[in-house]
Amino acid sequence: MENTINGIHHITAIAGAAKKNYDFYTRVLGLRMVKKTVNFDDPNTYHLYYGDKVGTPGTILTFFPWEGISPGRRGARQVTEIGYSVPEGSLDFWLKRFEANNILYNKPAEKFGEQYLTFLDPDGLKLELIVPKTADTRLPWETADVKAENATRGFHNITITSNKIEATAKILTDVFGYRLLEQHVNRYRFITDAVDNAAIVDLVEVAGEVAGHVAGGSVHHVAFRVKNDEILMQYREKIADLGLHITDKIDRNYFYSLYFREPGGVLFELASDNPGFSVDEPVEQLGSGLKLPAQYENMREELEKSLPSLV
DSSP: OOSSOOSEEEEEEEESOHHHHHIIIIIISOOEEEEEEEETTEEEEEEEEEESSSOOTTSEEEEEEOTTOOBOBOOBSEEEEEEEEOOTTOHHHHHHHHHHTTOOBOOOEEETTEEEEEEEOTTOOEEEEEOOSSOOOOOOOOOSSSOTTTOOOEEEEEEEEESOOHHHHHIIIIISOOEEEEEETTEEEEEOSSOSSSOEEEEEEOTTOOBOBOSBTSEEEEEEEESSHHHHHHHHHHHHHTTOOBOOOEEOSSEEEEEEEOTTSOEEEEEEEEEOGGGSSOGGGTTSSBOOOGGGGGGHHHHHHHSOOOO
8 A cells, every 4th residue: 555546545526515414424325524624725615524524535525615505417537436335135125225215216136246236326426335255344424313234434446437448447457556347338347455445446438428427416536546646746757658648736734635537437535544634633532623724714703604504
């Protein structure tokens, strides 16, 4: 796990109503609110982080909730599915839970020898609960209703839909160190051996698929994980050498980031493990208070009044 891409760090998506988003991910899905902060570029909008107890990379799903945003459309040049790993035997629990909470879902199916259950969040974001071939031993966050025997463990995979996968696959293999694990029809599964979990990217090639539209219920970007910001900058050189535009290093308070758009059109981020989510509040209190980037601290009183209540 040194000078490598260590799977998925986090995934960021767009939501509508913040409270509806918060209720679904903390109450129905049983994730922990790890950080409640604001969008660096739009402080009048939350940036909500959900994950495990400590906000381990590979478990973090984040949202920009813009009230009243129009729905997005899944299509090519997008991350179109987010997969969470769950324990064997837990899908019946989730089927009953989705029924009880009026969540849209499909009947369980199988791909690459793994059972999965597809469902939609309140904004139409497509997610999957997947029983991996090898049991996921990460410690889950538990709630009163979602106990360890059923709880999500973190990301299993993401799916990118593309008109032609070759250039995206080349980034995964030649730059990120992934390898093609297996193929079924037009779905190509790539994996990194650097980590045991959150290690899979599926590329689905659909030549005639119309490009998707990123808005409500869409993935904004996916972030891949590196150990620290020194390694982050080594990858910046590699990507710039390919002639791709990549940002300078950005301090996101809880990690350092670089952004670039891969040749297939999806916004990729590289994010460091350091410094982590406990840098400004203890683990026991993660997500309990509104945390603001330093440049917006003078707006605290105004923002605390204007941001929607989550409770």
